[in-house]
Amino acid sequence: MSLNLRVMTPIRTVWDGQVQEVILPTNSGQVGILPKHASLLTALDIGVLRVRTNTQWVRIALMGGFAKIESDRVTILVNEGEKASEIDPQEAQKTLEFAQLGLNKADGPRQKIEAKLAFRRAKARLEAATQASSSGTSL
């Protein structure tokens, strides 16, 4: 039994293939999906998507979107998605620090919204990148 997972962004398809398990970063917390899951539609937050193929876990940083599960097909549409292997942890760390600075400096409602979004994106990328480099299977 397996799931057919497709992760799509406006410019490319990040993942297209069979997987055993998926953990989604939804707006209302993490949701694990196994084969034969009921049909489900959920909004995805900025966060890390975890995918299991056999015993291998792969992390993908997602920048907000939604997921649809229908008869063992998982369709994920996001603005941007990066596999952990594509992210440079040091670069991600720097981006996060930069975003943190921006968040501290931001004043006015507009700047705050922008800075907050940038910060959360940077955090998700770093999370995906560093966990992947520390160990293969842990969550």
Added chain:
Amino acid sequence: MASTTACASAMSAASAFAGRTTDARSQRPCASLPSFEGLASARLPTLRHAPQQLSTAHSKALPQQRKGGIRCASLKELSDRIASVKNTQKITDAMKLVAAAKVRRAQEAVVNGRPFSENLVKVLFGVNQQLQVEDVDIPLTQIRPVKKVALVVITGDRGLCGGFNNFIIKAAEKRMRELKSLGLEYTIISVGKKGNSYFGRRDYIPVESTAECGQTPTTKEAQAIVDEIFSLFISEEVDKVELLYTKFVSLITTEPVIHTLLPLSPQGEVCDIDGKCVDAAEDEMFRLTTKEGKFSVEREMVRTETPDFDANMIFEQDPVQILDALLPLYMNSQVLRALQESIASELASRMNAMNNASDNARDLKKSLTTVYNRNRQAKITGEILEIVAGANA
């Protein structure tokens, strides 16, 4: 530069001459190269008259020389000029091919984004059906009385592409005047170097921010623009956002269009300023093909099927919340699409402009070579006559 001056003087002579005669052959190079003529008249006002007198003198002495039109240059100048025209033609030919190759790449980018937009539309429709009974309140669809409008103007980064940048800037100017006459405030978000410098030079145009997107627009760039628009709209600094970009119709036709981006309609319709709306499920896509060795474009309408959701579909969150997550995605793909279309249009315009330039260069080279050969022959004949006369004496 020396050869250019020679060209300019030769051209101005030709144009001045053409004005005095109805000879079609002498008129042709001038008519096809207005920029040369303009250059000559602006920079060399004195030279423009000098060769004219020269050519009148010549035409009196040698009436048969009339046909050439370009008569003032020496053989050396002519051959230099032919060489320079030849070089220019090579450059414009190469630029045309580069642009053609890039149009292909731009098209690939659109094709790669298709699965995404198709699925997005499917879900948008499904969620909408669930929402039809409810009264939705989503920030991005909020219709407020309009006081200030943000115009997102997408231009190119480079010139040498015909009227491409001019057309879109003109469209923006027109829209600004319209808004002003309606008593509305506006602000510009400029994308692309050409627009940035145009609006940057004009202090009276309020510019919110500028951005550049390069030759291959990615989600990152679209995201940056969307973030800007999003925060402007949510913080109620502007009440409407309009997108001005060049729509890619075919390789020869591109047209500037204005689309309302925000407030979004929850049905996922795209509306232009006249209130005409296009269903999001109807999607057009262009494809560059080759027909008998020439480039051509096929534009096909694709209607995405919008099947109903599984009746037992669970909504993890409130449908309103899901729509809230969906619409920014939709907005992003709209902006990205506009960027891609704009790039494709720019490349198509450049292809056209370079094609015309190459054709002009070919014509010019041909007429110059004719003049060169005639002059050379006249010179040889003259020399033979001199020798024969000398021998006779």
